[in-house]
Structure formats: structure tokens, C-alpha cells
Amino acid sequence: xxxxxxxxxxxxxxxxxxxxxxxxxxxxxxxxxxxxxxxxxxxxxxxxxxxxxxxxxxxxxxxxxxxxxxxxxxxxxxxxxxxxxxxxxxxxxxxxxxxxxxxxxxxxxxxxxxxxxxxxxxxxxxxxxxxxxxxxxxxxxxxxxxxxxxxxxxxxxxxxxxxxxxxxxxxxxxxxxxxxxxxxxxxxxxxxxxxxxxxxxxxxxxxxxxxxxxxxxxxxxxxxxxxxxxxxxxxxxxxxxxxxxxxxxxxxxxxxxxxxxxxxxxxxxxxxxxxxxxxxxxxxxxxxxxxxxxxxxxxxxxxxxxxxxxxxxxxxxxxxxxxxxxxxxxxxxxxxxxxxxxxxxxxxxxxxxxxxxxxxxxxxxxxxxxxxxxxxxxxxxxxxxxxxxxxxxxxxxxxxxxxxxxxxxxxxxxxxxxxxxxxxxxxxxxxxxxxxxxxxxxxxxxxxxxxxxxxxxxxxxxxxxxxxxxxxxxxxxxxxxxxxxxxxxxxxxxxxxxxxxxxxxxxxxxxxxxxxxxxxxxxxxxxxxxxxxxxxxxxxxxxxxxxxxxxxxxxxxxxxxxxxxxxxxxxxxxxxxxxxxxxxxxxxxxxxxxxxxxxxxxxxxxxxxxxxxxxxxxxxxxxxxxxxxxxxxxxxxxxxxxxxxxxxxxxxxx
Numbered sequence: 001x002x003x004x005x006x007x008x009x010x011x012x013x014x015x016x017x018x019x020x021x022x023x024x025x026x027x028x029x030x031x032x033x034x035x036x037x038x039x040x041x042x043x044x045x046x047x048x049x050x051x052x053x054x055x056x057x058x059x060x061x062x063x064x065x066x067x068x069x070x071x072x073x074x075x076x077x078x079x080x081x082x083x084x085x086x087x088x089x090x091x092x093x094x095x096x097x098x099x100x101x102x103x104x105x106x107x108x109x110x111x112x113x114x115x116x117x118x119x120x121x122x123x124x125x126x127x128x129x130x131x132x133x134x135x136x137x138x139x140x141x142x143x144x145x146x147x148x149x150x151x152x153x154x155x156x157x158x159x160x161x162x163x164x165x166x167x168x169x170x171x172x173x174x175x176x177x178x179x180x181x182x183x184x185x186x187x188x189x190x191x192x193x194x195x196x197x198x199x200x201x202x203x204x205x206x207x208x209x210x211x212x213x214x215x216x217x218x219x220x221x222x223x224x225x226x227x228x229x230x231x232x233x234x235x236x237x238x239x240x241x242x243x244x245x246x247x248x249x250x251x252x253x254x255x256x257x258x259x260x261x262x263x264x265x266x267x268x269x270x271x272x273x274x275x276x277x278x279x280x281x282x283x284x285x286x287x288x289x290x291x292x293x294x295x296x297x298x299x300x301x302x303x304x305x306x307x308x309x310x311x312x313x314x315x316x317x318x319x320x321x322x323x324x325x326x327x328x329x330x331x332x333x334x335x336x337x338x339x340x341x342x343x344x345x346x347x348x349x350x351x352x353x354x355x356x357x358x359x360x361x362x363x364x365x366x367x368x369x370x371x372x373x374x375x376x377x378x379x380x381x382x383x384x385x386x387x388x389x390x391x392x393x394x395x396x397x398x399x400x401x402x403x404x405x406x407x408x409x410x411x412x413x414x415x416x417x418x419x420x421x422x423x424x425x426x427x428x429x430x431x432x433x434x435x436x437x438x439x440x441x442x443x444x445x446x447x448x449x450x451x452x453x454x455x456x457x458x459x460x461x462x463x464x465x466x467x468x469x470x471x472x473x474x475x476x477x478x479x480x481x482x483x484x485x486x487x488x489x490x491x492x493x494x495x496x497x498x499x500x501x502x503x504x505x506x507x508x509x510x511x512x513x514x515x516x517x518x519x520x521x522x523x524x525x526x527x528x529x530x531x532x533x534x535x536x537x538x539x540x541x542x543x544x545x546x547x548x549x550x551x552x553x554x555x556x557x558x559x560x561x562x563x564x565x566x567x568x569x570x571x572x573x574x575x576x577x578x579x580x581x582x583x584x585x586x587x588x589x590x591x592x593x594x595x596x597x598x599x600x601x602x603x604x605x606x607x608x609x610x611x612x613x614x615x616x617x618x619x620x621x622x623x624x625x626x627x628x629x630x631x632x633x634x635x636x637x638x639x640x641x642x643x644x645x646x647x648x649x650x651x652x653x654x
Contacts (some may be wrong), residue, residue, distance in 0.1 A: 008592075013292040028386075028388070029074070029393075030386055030387045031071055032071055032173065033170035033172075033213055034213075034257055038344045039215075040304075041307070046345065047386075047389070048445055049406040050368075050410065051408045052408045052410045053370075053371060055371050055402050055403055058095075058390055059097030060375075060400045061398070061400070064115075065397070066117075066120070067119070068118070068123070070392040070393070071124075072385055072392060073125040074091065074125075075094050075126075076144055077092045079121060079414065080120035080132060082109070086108055087108050087109055087118060087134050087135065088103060089130060089147075091147060091535075092353055093400065094392075097401060100147075101147030103140070105132070105140060106138040110165050110583060112583065112585055113164075113641050115165055118135070119134055120135060120166065120596060121134070121167060121169060122170040122394060123137070123171070123172070124170065124178075126173045129143065129150060133167050133170070134166075134170060135168070136162070136166065137619050138153075139152065140152035152198070152372055158188075159200070160191075161182075161183040161369050163208070163211075168210065174238045177192040177238065178193045178194075178198075179238075182209070183207075185585050187203050187204060189206055190204055190225075190229075191203040192241055196280070196386045204234070205227075207232075209228035210230060211255050211256065212228050212256070214227035219260075219266070219279040220280055222281045224236060225237075226266060230274060232351050233247055233254075233288070235286060247277060251273065260608035262280070264278055269303060270298075271299055273426060274293070274327075275507050276324060291401070296315055297314065297322070299315070300316060300339060301314075301341055302314035302341055305341060305342060305343040307362045307407060307614070310322065310362075314344070315473065315525060316493065317337040317339070318334060318525050319336065319337075319348075319360075321364055323364070334478055336360070337353070339385070342386065343362060344385055348357050349384050353378075356374050357373050357375050357393060367406050375400050376395045378489075379552065382394050382395065420639050421510075424469075425460045430562075431506065442502050444501070450471070456535065456536075462551070466552075467509070468519070469508045470509075472531075473502055473503050474495060478525060479498075479505040480495055481520045482519065482522075482528060483520060483522075484518060484519075486510065486512075503598070511550055512550065513550045516553070517547075518545040519548055529543075529548045530544035534546040558618070558622040560623055566624065568624050569591055569612040571626070572589050587637075587639065588621060588642075589639070592636065595628060603636045606636070609638060609642060
């Protein structure tokens with residue numbers, strides 16, 4: 001229960017001062033997806049002491065897999081996760097982390113095609129009731145105090161369509177209604193349910209949904225629900241569901257929710273770009289028009305936040321700031337990386353690439369980090385929540401609360417990550433010697449060091465140890481490298497080191513002298529591509545990957561580029577529904593050069609059950625090579641991902 005202390009005798013005030021701190025002392029909750037106003041922004045003020053502060057883990061708990069974020073109200077933090085054979089919703093004490101109750105939603109949603117599984121939707125809390133949507137379509141209402149069910153039912157096929165990764169939309173409480181994007185056809189894309197009974201009150205729309213959730217806001221002088229789906233965005237009357245306006249957004253999918261930007265505008269983030277639409281009265285009717293569109297936010301799960309005329313989001317894993325007036329780029333930063341962010345008291349809060357909670361000032365000038373603390377072992381795809389004096393965050397295995405602690409001894413400054421392995425091998429020793437020279441003398445020494453060398457990677461061996469030095473020469477602010485290099489995760493984009501006063505960027509890696517790897521580089525946060533200084537590359541359909549091979553690596557002719565005139569196969573993708581396993585998966589089929597389904601020709605069929613290795617091992621290019629050399633008969637190859645690790649045993653028992 002929230003405390004409202006208005007007038008108390010002095011004696012009572014003295015007694016209260018001795019009580020332990022309450023995490024909800026400021027009375028500001030985070031009761032739903034994207035916070036109190038569905039904007040990703042906390043309404044709390046004076047959270048961060050100006051005299052200095054640090055972040056401190058208050059408690060941690062193990063938790064099952066899932067992407068559901070945390071909703072907080074009345075001293076309870078609520079989230080959803082997989083627990084054994086079931087998906088559950090559970091409440092935890094915000095001060096101690098103790099689990100208070102859990103309620104079974106339904107059978108566990110098994111991860112597939114890159115997903116860890118478990119619930120994705122975030123519950124909503126209102127008037128002592130928790131509302132949620134499970135990945136199989138179980139819509140429910142339970143008591144925040146006890147977890148006791150008020151009502152629960154599974155959405156039917158006639159009123160909804162299950163997205164590829166299960167139901168992900170987060171319910172929105174609007175007065176007496178619970179509004180959910182269920183993705184049904186025939187006028188059932190968006191449905192409002194009675195909060196007291198769970199019965200449908202109105203439905204509208206025919207478009208499909210994936211990760212979209214609605215908001216309620218004021219546009220063109222009217223309170224309304226704004227809901228984006230895969231093709232369009234609608235403005236709806238909250239009580240009747242009447243359509244007020246609609247617009248085609250032109251995005252390749254929509255992530256999260258619409259985000260108000262002020263002046264009757266809102267932002268939508270897609271897979272490859274972001275758009276801002278304005279809703280204004282035109283001839284007496286509300287009409288949506290495009291203000292601007294940009295590709296500066298892309299390929300990230302982060303839903304942008306807006307603060308004082310600027311939008312903060314991610315471009316891949318690079319934190320990015322845009323001016324909401326025209327979409328112009330203010331700045332972009334490599335640190336802290338990550339996938340998700342929120343805004344608290346004029347500060348950005350992010351879960352960084354290495355699992356730290358990072359706090360930085362929200363400034364259009366540049367990235368200004370002020371605090372961080374290690375929480376997880378790696379990425380999180382669930383945005384933090386904030387209530388009282390602490391953040392609540394989770395990944396696929398742990399749930400944690402992090403407190404803001406006043407500390408005048410802490411200097412709020414960006415942490416510099418110095419790589420102890422920067423200077424490796426003989427070339428590294430030479431570069432380290434140049435780095436000790438005055439800045440004005442370094443460029444000439446770099447030019448002399450690289451004179452006569454190939455422009456591609458430089459490979460060295462010292463005894464049984466190999467070193468590879470990736471090199472980029474040119475004018476740039478940032479150069480990154482990604483790939484399957486030793487010490488890299490596949491989705492990493494690690495910075496190449498710059499040598500001040502020179503045009504040199506480099507990254508050195510210790511490698512097996514018999515090894516071979518692939519990598520890409522990006523310049524000034526641009527698209528990743530092959531290293532322009534390395535003539536060796538492999539083609540994976542629409543992308544080139546540079547090949548890095550040490551002296552003792554065995555020959556791999558299937559990685560050589562195919563001559564332009566060589567016939568190539570093609571791929572088709574379709575979704576397979578398994579009645580026996582009660583799940584579905586996306587299957588990629590390789591069709592050999594010259595394949596003609598109408599010819600009557602019979603082809604050998606090869607089934608490959610580890611689909612995530614298809615690109616890593618360049619299997620399609622290897623097939624093109626071997627077919628061109630007539631080493632094998634032209635096969636059809638089906639790449640079938642497993643939905644769960646138990647699947648082969650289940651099929652054997654069938």
C-alpha cells in the first residue's frame with residue numbers, strides 16, 4: 001500500500017526516520033510495459049544526487065527464461081517466465097526479492113529459431129489486479145496481493161492469430177477496459193476486454209501483429225488509443241473502439257509501441273528505419289501525415305525514448321540521439337552497447353552489451369556516462385523498470401534490483417575500457433613503441449611501418465602461437481569489427497583501436513596457426529561489410545565476409561568466390577506446423593541450379609537439422625561449388641531448426 005504522509009506530529013516523524021528505506025518511498029510506480037505513461041520514461045524526480053552516487057545491487061534471484069519486462073506497484077515487482085513445464089506470472093517483494101506468489105499461465109512456450117522461449121509480453125497492474133497475456137494466448141487477471149485468479153481464458157482462433165514467436169502484445173489498461181492487440185482477422189486485430197470479467201467489449205482492424213502494443217495518449221486535442229500493427233497505425237476512441245484516423249506507416253515491422261514526441265506527433269520504430277507521424281485536424285477530421293523518416297535507428301530491439309526534443313535509441317548496438325524536429329543525427333556512441341533503454345530523471349538507463357546497468361545523462365551534446373554496475377553475464381533483451389530508488393531488470397536466468405546510493409566520493413565520469421591485449425605480437429610491440437612518441441611524430445612512423453606491406457590483415461606466428469592484426473587506414477571516427485574471431489560473440493561489433501595522431505585503426509587477435517575465420521568491418525557506425533583491404537571473401541547470398549586464414553590453415557576451396565558465370569542455387573522459406581509436436585518453425589529449402597518443379601525430375605533430399613550453422617558454415621555456397629564441380633548429384637536441402645532440444649527423442653517415440 002502506498003504511504004501518503006501529509007501532517008504528522010513531530011514525535012511520529014522522529015520515529016519514522018528510524019525505519020528502513022522503502023523502495024516505493026517516492027510513490028512512483030512502473031505499472032505496465034514502458035512505464036506509467038507508456039513512454040519508457042519514469043515520472044520520478046530527484047532520483048540521482050547531484051553530489052555523486054553509485055549503483056548497488058540490492059538483491060538477485062534466479063528466474064526462468066522469458067523476455068517479459070517487470071511491472072511494479074504497491075511494493076510488488078511482477079514479471080512472467082518459464083518454470084519447468086509451465087509459464088508463470090510471479091510477484092516479488094521489491095525490498096527483499098522474496099517471491100510472494102506465482103500463478104500458472106499455461107504450458108511452457110518452447111524457444112525456437114533463436115528464441116530462448118518463455119513469455120514475451122509484460123503484465124499490467126491496476127487497482128490491485130495484474131493483467132497479462134501468455135505466449136499461447138492465455139489472457140488473465142489475478143490479484144496483486146495473493147495471485148488468486150479473477151478470470152482467465154485462452155484466445156480462440158476466430159478472434160486472434162498466434163504470431164510466429166507466440167503472443168507478445170502487452171495489455172493496456174484504459175479505464176474499465178483492457179486493450180490487447182490480438183492480431184485476429186475479420187475485425188479482430190485489436191480487442192478491448194472488460195477488466196472485471198474478461199469478456200470482449202469491442203474489436204476492430206484486420207492487420208496482423210508481431211511485437212506491437214497499444215498506448216493511450218492525447219493527439220489533435222483528443223484522448224485516444226494509438227495502435228500500430230504490421231502495415232498501418234490507427235487512432236481509436238477508447239470507449240467504443242471507433243476508428244478516428246488511420247495511416248500506412250511503411251515500416252518493415254513495428255517494434256514495441258508508438259512513442260509520443262510532443263506537438264501531436266509520435267514515433268514508430270521498425271526493423272530498418274524510424275518514422276515520425278503528426279496527427280492534426282484537417283477539414284475537421286484528424287489526419288496523420290509523415291514528418292520525417294530515417295534509418296538512423298535500426299536493427300535493434302530498443303524502443304526509443306524522447307526527452308526535451310530529442311529521441312534516444314539504438315542503431316544496432318550503438319546508442320544514438322536524433323532531433324525529433326527533423327530526424328537529424330545529433331550523435332552516436334559505441335559505449336555502452338546493448339539492446340534496451342529507458343529514461344529516469346533526465347538520465348538514460350541501459351543494460352549494456354556485457355550485462356552492466358549503465359546510467360548516462362540525456363544530453364544532445366554527446367554520450368555522458370555517470371555510473372555503471374555489473375549485473376548479468378551478457379546481453380539482456382528486457383528493458384529495465386524503475387520504482388522508488390531502484391531499477392528492476394532481468395535476463396534469461398536472473399532477476400535483480402539495483403539501488404541508487406548517494407556517495408560523494410564517487411566521481412561521475414565515463415569508464416574507459418582499456419584492452420590489456422591491445423598490443424600483441426611483434427607488430428603490436430612496434431605499434432606500442434610508436435604510441436609512446438609525441439603525437440606529431442606518429443604518422444610518419446606508421447607510414448614507415450606499413451610501407452611495402454599488403455593492405456589486408458597482417459598474420460604473424462611466434463612459435464606455436466599465431467597473431468592476426470586487422471588493419472584499417474583512413475579518416476574515420478570509429479571502426480568496428482565483427483565475426484567469429486576468437487573471443488568474439490557472433491553479434492559483437494568490437495571497436496578497432498585508433499592510434500591518436502594517425503590514420504591507423506587496428507585490432508589484434510591471438511589465434512590458432514591452423515585456424516580460419518570470417519569477419520566484417522563497419523566504418524563510422526555504417527553497415528557492416530567485407531574488409532576493403534582484404535581480397536579474400538566469401539559470399540553469403542546478399543553479404544560478403546572477409547576470410548582470415550593463418551599460414552597452417554588447411555585449404556578450403558568451397559570458401560573461394562564463385563566465378564560470375566557459375567550457376568547458383570536459390571532458397572525458399574516457408575512455415576511448417578507440426579501437429580504431433582504442437583508447434584511451428586520456419587524452414588529454409590535450398591534448390592539446386594536449374595531446379596524445375598514441373599520437369600518431373602527426382603532430386604535427392606538432404607535434411608539438415610542445425611539451421612543456425614547454415615550461414616556460419618556457408619553450406620549453400622559449398623553446395624554451389626560441389627554441384628558446379630559435378631562432385632555430387634544436385635540435391636534439394638531442407639534446413640529444419642529444432643524448436644526444442646528434446647525434439648528428436650519425441651519424434652523417435654512417436
